[in-house]
Amino acid sequence: MAASPPPPPPRPLLLLLPLLLVWGVVVAAAAATDTLRQGESLTGAATLVSSPSGVFEVGFFAPDPKLPSRLYLGIWYRSISPRTVVWVANRAAPATAPSPSLTLAANGELRVLDGSAADADAPLLWRSNASTQSAPRGGYKAVIQDTGSLEVRSDDGTLWDSFWHPSDTMLSGMRIAVRTPGRGPSEPMRFTSWTSETDPSPGRYALGLDPANSGQAYIWRDGNVTIWRSGQWTGQNFVGIPWRPLYLYGFKPANDPNLGAYYTYTASNTSLQRFVVMPNGTDICYMVKKSAQEWETVWMQPSNECEYYATCGANAKCTAMQDGKAKCTCLKGFQPKLVDQWNMGNWSQGCVRSPPLGCQVNQSGDGFLSIPNIKWPDFSYWPSTVQDENGCMNACLSNCSCGAYVYMTTIGCLLWGSDLIDMYQFQSGGYSLNLKLPASELRSHHAVWKIATIVSAVVLFVLLVCLFLWWKRGRNIKDVMHKSWRSMHTSTRSQQNSGMLDISQSIPFEDDTEDGKSHELKVYSFDRIKAATCNFSDSNKLGAGGFGPVYMGKLPGGEEVAVKRLCRKSGQGLEEFKNEVILIAKLQHRNLVRLLGCCIQGEEKILVYEYMPNKSLDAFLFNPEKQGLLDWRKRFDIIEGIARGLLYLHRDSRLRVVHRDLKASNILLDKDMNPKISDFGMARMFGGDQNQFNTNRVVGTFGYMSPEYAMEGIFSVKSDIYSFGVLMLEIITGKRALSFHGQQDSLNIAGFAWRQWNEDKGEELIDPLIRASCSLRQVLRCIHIALLCVQDHAQERPDIPAVILMLSSDSSSLPMPRPPTLMLHGRSGETSKSSEKDQSHSIGTVSMTQLHGR
Numbered sequence: 001m002a003a004s005p006p007p008p009p010p011r012p013l014l015l016l017l018p019l020l021l022v023w024g025v026v027v028a029a030a031a032a033t034d035t036l037r038q039g040e041s042l043t044g045a046a047t048l049v050s051s052p053s054g055v056f057e058v059g060f061f062a063p064d065p066k067l068p069s070r071l072y073l074g075i076w077y078r079s080i081s082p083r084t085v086v087w088v089a090n091r092a093a094p095a096t097a098p099s100p101s102l103t104l105a106a107n108g109e110l111r112v113l114d115g116s117a118a119d120a121d122a123p124l125l126w127r128s129n130a131s132t133q134s135a136p137r138g139g140y141k142a143v144i145q146d147t148g149s150l151e152v153r154s155d156d157g158t159l160w161d162s163f164w165h166p167s168d169t170m171l172s173g174m175r176i177a178v179r180t181p182g183r184g185p186s187e188p189m190r191f192t193s194w195t196s197e198t199d200p201s202p203g204r205y206a207l208g209l210d211p212a213n214s215g216q217a218y219i220w221r222d223g224n225v226t227i228w229r230s231g232q233w234t235g236q237n238f239v240g241i242p243w244r245p246l247y248l249y250g251f252k253p254a255n256d257p258n259l260g261a262y263y264t265y266t267a268s269n270t271s272l273q274r275f276v277v278m279p280n281g282t283d284i285c286y287m288v289k290k291s292a293q294e295w296e297t298v299w300m301q302p303s304n305e306c307e308y309y310a311t312c313g314a315n316a317k318c319t320a321m322q323d324g325k326a327k328c329t330c331l332k333g334f335q336p337k338l339v340d341q342w343n344m345g346n347w348s349q350g351c352v353r354s355p356p357l358g359c360q361v362n363q364s365g366d367g368f369l370s371i372p373n374i375k376w377p378d379f380s381y382w383p384s385t386v387q388d389e390n391g392c393m394n395a396c397l398s399n400c401s402c403g404a405y406v407y408m409t410t411i412g413c414l415l416w417g418s419d420l421i422d423m424y425q426f427q428s429g430g431y432s433l434n435l436k437l438p439a440s441e442l443r444s445h446h447a448v449w450k451i452a453t454i455v456s457a458v459v460l461f462v463l464l465v466c467l468f469l470w471w472k473r474g475r476n477i478k479d480v481m482h483k484s485w486r487s488m489h490t491s492t493r494s495q496q497n498s499g500m501l502d503i504s505q506s507i508p509f510e511d512d513t514e515d516g517k518s519h520e521l522k523v524y525s526f527d528r529i530k531a532a533t534c535n536f537s538d539s540n541k542l543g544a545g546g547f548g549p550v551y552m553g554k555l556p557g558g559e560e561v562a563v564k565r566l567c568r569k570s571g572q573g574l575e576e577f578k579n580e581v582i583l584i585a586k587l588q589h590r591n592l593v594r595l596l597g598c599c600i601q602g603e604e605k606i607l608v609y610e611y612m613p614n615k616s617l618d619a620f621l622f623n624p625e626k627q628g629l630l631d632w633r634k635r636f637d638i639i640e641g642i643a644r645g646l647l648y649l650h651r652d653s654r655l656r657v658v659h660r661d662l663k664a665s666n667i668l669l670d671k672d673m674n675p676k677i678s679d680f681g682m683a684r685m686f687g688g689d690q691n692q693f694n695t696n697r698v699v700g701t702f703g704y705m706s707p708e709y710a711m712e713g714i715f716s717v718k719s720d721i722y723s724f725g726v727l728m729l730e731i732i733t734g735k736r737a738l739s740f741h742g743q744q745d746s747l748n749i750a751g752f753a754w755r756q757w758n759e760d761k762g763e764e765l766i767d768p769l770i771r772a773s774c775s776l777r778q779v780l781r782c783i784h785i786a787l788l789c790v791q792d793h794a795q796e797r798p799d800i801p802a803v804i805l806m807l808s809s810d811s812s813s814l815p816m817p818r819p820p821t822l823m824l825h826g827r828s829g830e831t832s833k834s835s836e837k838d839q840s841h842s843i844g845t846v847s848m849t850q851l852h853g854r
């Protein structure tokens with residue numbers, strides 16, 4: 001270029017010469033660096049690599065393989081393929097020149113040029129738009145961090161940060177505010193989707209915080225149509241997102257005089273989690289699979305029709321059906337708003353009040369009805385002068401256009417206007433809303449309630465009488481059957497023993513048992529099983545587990561067995577199933593129910609177990625008539641037995657088995673009341689990789705599932721420990737874990753036990769029936785151990801050998817259990833003692849007073 005200068009005009013050329021020298025320093029592709037200095041440029045295939053871990057890389061890339069010449073400057077994960085881009089600079093203007101470049105100007109502005117930095121005519125594609133008049137001493141440099149942020153900074157501080165100007169991805173370490181701060185012009189902070197998977201230009205959807213400062217996050221389409229809403233912040237979580245890991249992993253509100261209210265997000269494992277607004281408007285949380293460098297969806301919203309904004313219109317609540325479809329119902333005291341006779345079933349218009357409120361007619365009294373488990377509606381506001389719950393209620397009563405209120409100590413009083421929009425009725429979780437209703441509606445509510453109570457009492461009584469009569473008859477029939485079985489048995493005993501009539505085949509296998517005896521897995525014919533269970537008659541049914549019903553069966557030899565008829569959709573081939581059964585049959589331990597054999601015929605898959613005459617633990621523990629039979633000694637033995645069974649499953653057996661559905665009804669009791677774990681290995685059989693995420697099929701039982709398993713489908717031996725902790729609490733309290741849900745303060749069993757224990761009221765947890773007979777010291781120690789097992793973070797829970805050690809020793813000191821981080825609807829404002837004991841775990845104390853109503 002310098003060799004053949006175009007003749008006139010000469011002046012620009014002279015200017016160009018020194019420039020050429022400066023820009024001549026191009027970042028070399030080979031030497032990986034994290035810094036771009038003033039005067040350097042990044043071009044071609046060269047990249048900046050974050051240090052020290054090299055998680056992220058900055059450079060030019062072509063997202064669309066069909067258009068390889070369209071280049072964008074982006075940030076992506078260095079070691080994950082296919083390339084996962086988390087930020088794009090020149091989204092709206094792709095480069096078309098063969099080698100575009102990124103430069104850092106002396107005033108601190110980052111620029112993407114469509115051509116070489118040396119070419120003064122190269123079009124400017126993008127700039128960071130944050131600059132200073134005078135360059136600081138030492139100059140500026142752009143640095144890519146291991147968190148994924150690209151920063152322009154000098155010795156004086158940070159001038160510009162890509163985290164404040166996100167594309168479509170939220171990374172750990174970001175702060176989410178209403179507007180961007182910094183030296184550049186302030187603008188709404190939005191996460192804007194790509195147009196398509198291969199086109200990073202700004203798409204139709206954007207996620208951001210409510211500009212009216214209600215503290216809610218929204219997803220909008222085309223800038224102003226609301227698609228989704230997170231719900232209000234309750235001091236602990238967003239009312240519409242009961243996904244605990246989001247808060248466990250550190251989604252928290254914060255406040256800054258310059259920024260106003262904002263949220264911080266810090267994942268426990270920073271680089272491995274990201275939230276993305278997809279081109280179709282869905283917000284997805286991805287995590288890296290443990291086993292491979294590959295992304296897996298762990299959370300997604302909106303994921304059913306009810307999560308879309310205002311699906312049911314005003315004053316209606318939305319219930320999600322199995323298939324994700326919405327079912328809309330008017331709130332009590334409202335009627336569907338019919339536009340004309342044809343729009344039956346069209347809910348876009350919502351519901352209207354009927355009858356009117358008392359305050360609208362004759363000033364007669366109105367009252368409130370509490371609607372549980374709901375995502376509070378949109379458009380709430382904070383009244384300025386309310387001190388307590390009563391004040392909040394009166395504030396709503398005194399304003400005729402107030403339709404509902406909520407009071408929580410953490411956030412104070414929230415009021416709503418006359419139209420209540422976007423309410424999602426959860427199956428469980430969520431919070432209550434106090435809906436204003438005329439006195440007449442509340443009265444009729446009570447009347448209906450009374451009638452319903454009386455009717456159901458009568459029905460219950462009649463049912464009980466029938467049941468009693470039926471039971472008496474059943475007993476007689478059973479006696480007769482028993483006798484006839486006996487006589488048959490004695491007459492054919494010799495034949496039975498020699499020929500094993502009911503067994504068509506047997507599979508011998510190498511033994512792995514603790515007693516060293518050899519066992520055979522028997523294969524039964526379907527007809528035999530059918531005969532043994534009286535054609536799977538209901539009177540033989542013992543119960544229904546998660547994987548199919550269980551029947552009592554009596555083989556012709558007189559042997560009593562339990563027969564589990566697996567439901568058909570196990571998704572496994574015959575050979576796989578057989579192999580799995582053989583593996584499971586090898587698991588033999590005194591605290592595991594023994595698998596005797598199986599039966600496979602066509603669609604039918606049946607497992608035959610030894611029969612436990614004393615049924616399951618829950619039949620004793622939660623039955624007022626039998627509870628007393630289990631004194632503390634017995635209960636402690638049961639706890640120890642279960643622990644030993646688990647130890648065998650987790651550690652000592654050849655397959656390391658995670659049970660995944662440990663609960664009271666899966667603990668069977670033999671004739672000496674020794675506990676035996678049943679249903680182990682079923683998760684294997686129903687197709688779960690043992691050490692992987694499994695979001696599609698979460699087996700397990702509500703109330704026993706650890707947070708990481710219930711929410712993310714991550715399971716491990718530590719999820720079993722959680723279930724074991726819940727089971728211990730049940731054995732000690734004599735109450736079902738599930739009975740704690742939906743109570744006044746709605747803590748789960750773990751939260752409730754923790755609170756009592758923390759307030760030194762552990763004694764009150766103990767089942768009154770055993771309080772007299774037990775050693776208080778030992779029971780309290782057991783509660784302590786249980787609380788260690790039900791801690792939120794899997795890595796903090798002890799493993800089973802540690803649990804057994806703690807159970808068996810009386811003196812060793814135990815670590816302090818951490819409080820449940822998120823006691824959903826818990827009254828965190830009152831747990832002052834918790835913050836004394838553990839500062840790091842008290843959240844929900846952050847004041848949100850900066851947020852104002854909209």
Ligand SMILES: *[C@@H]1O[C@H](CO)[C@@H](O)[C@H](O)[C@H]1NC(C)=O
Pocket residue numbers: 129184185
């Ligand atoms: C840069 O900031 C100025 C205000 O400081 C604004 O007018 C202009 O539109 C911004 N340019 C870009 C490209 O964002």
Ligand SMILES: *[C@@H]1O[C@H](CO)[C@@H](O)[C@H](O)[C@H]1NC(C)=O
Pocket residue numbers: 223224225
């Ligand atoms: C959204 O904005 C567009 C233009 O900016 C306007 O035409 C449209 O009416 C707006 N829609 C709503 C629902 O406000």
Ligand SMILES: *[C@@H]1O[C@H](CO)[C@@H](O)[C@H](O)[C@H]1NC(C)=O
Pocket residue numbers: 268269272290
């Ligand atoms: C974070 O992820 C890395 C890589 O998968 C893993 O080795 C490490 O144990 C994780 N740390 C935590 C705290 O989960």
Ligand SMILES: *[C@@H]1O[C@H](CO)[C@@H](O)[C@H](O)[C@H]1NC(C)=O
Pocket residue numbers: 278280281282
């Ligand atoms: C949006 O895209 C994601 C990922 O591609 C997909 O899982 C989700 O089902 C899509 N949602 C809709 C409503 O199409």
Ligand SMILES: *[C@@H]1O[C@H](CO)[C@@H](O)[C@H](O)[C@H]1NC(C)=O
Pocket residue numbers: 339343346347348349
């Ligand atoms: C529902 O009613 C609204 C207004 O009457 C109309 O615009 C809309 O198309 C209807 N939707 C359906 C699915 O019928």
Ligand SMILES: *[C@@H]1O[C@H](CO)[C@@H](O)[C@H](O)[C@H]1NC(C)=O
Pocket residue numbers: 361362364440
């Ligand atoms: C107000 O009106 C309602 C029905 O409209 C009636 O039931 C009630 O008795 C009235 N109260 C008074 C104080 O008039």
Ligand SMILES: *[C@@H]1O[C@H](CO)[C@@H](O)[C@H](O)[C@H]1NC(C)=O
Pocket residue numbers: 399400401402416417418
């Ligand atoms: C009554 O409620 C309406 C809307 O709900 C609100 O705009 C108004 O300010 C309230 N009036 C008073 C006096 O608080």
